[in-house]
Amino acid sequence: MKMYLRGVAVAGVLTLAVAACGSKPTTSDNAGGAKKDFKACMVSDSGGFDDKSFNQTSYKGMQDAVKALNINEAKVESKSDNDYPTNMTAMVSQKCNIIVGVGFKLNDSTYKAAAANSGIKFALVDPGDLATLPKAANVKPLAFNxxxxxxxxxxxxxxxxxxxxxxxxxxxxxxxxxxxxxxxxxxxxxxxxxxxxxxxxxxxxxxxxxxxxxxxxxxxxxxxxxxxxxxxxxxxxxxxxxxxxxxxxxxxxxxxxxxxxxxxxxxxxxxxxxxxxxxxxxxxxxGMDVAVQDVITATVDNKFDPTAYVGTLQNNGTGLSPxxxxxxxxxxxxxxxxxxxxxxxxxxxxxxxxxxxxxxxx
Incomplete structure (x- = not known):
């Protein structure tokens, strides 16, 4: 996956009074910048964004993209598995340009939303068996060996x-x-x-x-x-x-x-x-943060590619930490x-x- 230079921008956070299952969606609107009309969005699984694990790391990737590209964000945290369809719909209603679903359990909701919204790009972190996934021109799986x-x-x-x-x-x-x-x-x-x-x-x-x-x-x-x-x-x-x-x-x-x-x-x-x-x-x-940031950056640059990304030891997409x-x-x-x-x-x-x-x- 192509890597991109990272910059820094200042973001102000606005919490919307829009109710959804799980938790309220929140958005972050950046002041100024050519990409101000671009919104990157994310739906967590039931572990939440403070799981000290893959939801948190995936969200860091979106935060990094927001700062580097001076774009807007919206996110919603799922409290249970029942929240996924409603939370995905909430992000669609936020007019997101790309929506990232975090976790295997969001597969169905993501692909259903993608089929109904061809103008929105989607990415899936940890989607499981790539061979069993539906084919969709607007969904990019982000998998890791x-x-x-x-x-x-x-x-x-x-x-x-x-x-x-x-x-x-x-x-x-x-x-x-x-x-x-x-x-x-x-x-x-x-x-x-x-x-x-x-x-x-x-x-x-x-x-x-x-x-x-x-x-x-x-x-x-x-x-x-x-x-x-x-x-x-x-x-x-x-x-x-x-x-x-x-x-x-x-x-x-x-x-x-x-x-x-x-x-x-x-x-x-x-x-x-x-x-x-x-x-x-x-x-x-x-390397979920890097993979998420890269797919968002590619979408901003009109270079979105639905080919599955697989993180390996060879490409440093996975490995042992210090x-x-x-x-x-x-x-x-x-x-x-x-x-x-x-x-x-x-x-x-x-x-x-x-x-x-x-x-x-x-």
């Missing part, structure tokens, strides 16, 4: 585990969640084969596609209980793939007095959830091995099996 980066995370977790057990759980069993868990399990498996070890993965069996789920993404207490279940079974590294519910796993790790650590997902947890940085080995990031407070604690040999694994995946020497992986953009 996090099986690749999670493979590195699994190898890291196995290399840092003292108990010989690592644990993962998801929010709900959907492809954009299990792709992380698949890659994580495969990375642990590779570590065992390379080192002659037997580190166990609790919470997910990649071969049977069965595992542990919190039943949703919003309940932090449920996430903590789910994580504590894994800790009780002996897991000393946690890999929650559960949005805000996953913060409960970080809380469980923090309460362990150094016995349990974790790896975050979607964005660098030491930035989005800095209060938990002391227990984070690293994070599996997705080790931060663990940088001096992770052995140099382990770091080097992870860098080599990254290269081997990019070069095609390692093939990841997860069926949840999106196909590369053509």
């Amino acid at each position: 996090t099986a690749q980066s999670s493979y590195l995370a699994g190898y890291l977790a196995a290399g840092m585990s003292k108990s010989g057990k690592v644990g993962t759980f998801g929010g709900v069993q959907i492809p954009t969640v299990t792709i992380f868990m698949d890659g994580f399990a495969e990375g642990v498996k590779h570590y065992n084969e390379a080192k002659g070890k037997n580190v166990q993965v609790l919470g997910w069996d990649a071969s049977t596609q069965k595992g542990l789920f919190a039943g949703g993404f919003e309940d932090k207490a449920k996430g903590q209980t789910t994580a504590q279940n894994l800790v009780t079974q002996g897991a000393d590294i946690l890999f929650p793939v559960a949005g805000p519910a996953g913060l409960g796993a970080l809380q469980a790790a923090k309460a362990s007095s150094g016995k349990v650590n974790a790896i975050w997902v979607d964005t660098d947890g030491c930035v989005s959830a800095a209060e938990y940085c002391s227990v984070l080995l690293s994070s599996v990031f997705k 080790y931060h407070e663990f940088d001096s604690k992770i052995p140099a040999d382990l770091k080097s091995e992870i860098e080599q694994l990254k290269k081997d995946i990019v070069d095609g020497k390692i093939t990841i099996a997860s069926k949840a992986q999106p196909k590369s953009a053509s």
